[in-house]
Amino acid sequence: MISEQSWADAQVLWDYHQMHHELRPCSVAIGLGSHDLGVADTAADLYKCGMAPLIVFTGATSPTTRERMPRGEAVHYRERALDLGVPGPAVLVEPRARNTGENIRFSRSLLVEAGLEVSTVLLITKPYEERRAYATARKLWPEVEFVSTSSPMMLETYVDTIGNYRLVLDMLVGTLQRILIYPARGLTIAQPISEEVVSAYERLCAAGYTSRLT
Template sequence: MISAQAWADARRVWDYHQMGHTARPCSVAIGLGSHDLGVADTAVRLYERGMAPLLVFTGSNSPTTRERMPRGEAVHYRERAIELGVPGSAVLVEPRARNTGENIRFSRALLEESGIDVSSVLLISKPYEERRSYATARKLWPEVEFVSASTPMTFDGYLDSIGDARLVIDMLVGALQRLLIYPDQGFMIRQAVPDDVMAAYERLRDGGFTSRIVPVGAATHS
């Protein structure tokens, strides 16, 4: 059973992970690889709205995507975008990245090698990864302006799409823990965490929602 307090805390943490940015035209859109093809769908919708003339999909594989996306996350994202009508010439693939830091660094290198001038990036991630992705990108590519985006979705809608409430709450807790510890490891910029969000995080963590927690002292960016 998940208590009423835990539900309320999870919603508070979910809301914090949303950056609340308004999409606007950028030099390029970068879709971060994951198990969620919705990232590709959202990238296509933004492309169709004229928010970016070029899409970059980045990501190799993880244990959770190897079977579902055997050709790699970025390749499957590109195939999805083309299936939805985006011309192949408007899609670049970065197929090696295995974590958020590599997503940003390798995408930046690909764009530089391709001779594409970038002053702003529409950064597309899973809904609960918006803030973490933004903080990482700002650290690794500080001279570029980032606008965060994800599939518009409520907390309840995301729960329904995943079908495992405890796993979703674990992911929310894990993402927030990384926002707290990774700045000290040089992986991302530090962002203020409101007291009520911090209290909600601590109650969830102490309540056992810890399967996505990074061991204290671990210097891995995943």
């Protein structure tokens, strides 16, 4: 069972990972591939609300998605969006990316090759990946403005959808570690981080939620 302290610390990290950006219309939406089809659902909803005239879904497969999405994350995302009523011409697929950096680089190349001018990007990902995706995108595509968003969801609800609280806490911790160490490796821009967040992260590490650490 999870302790009250670990749950409280997980909530601190959950809140920090979300950017709380105000939604606004952008040149394009980019949905980052993963195990979570909710990214495609959110992209479809935002398209219908007029937040972007075009969606790029990006992602190959990984050990966690190979069985569930055998045709590739981006392909399955596109199929989901079409099922939800997004017209085919409004969805592009980038099927090669295997990490967040490749998601951004390959999507950028796809849009350049299509001759599309991009000044703003609606970046759609899992709730706990908003900040890291934003930091990666700003590092690799600095001339573009990014609005980072995800499926609106409480931590409790997300844990229920995954069905494994330990896995969720491990992911929260692993993502926070990358936010801390990736700027020095030149992979992301630095993000402000409070002592409260660092302390919550350290307590979760000490409690054993470490399977997603690099």
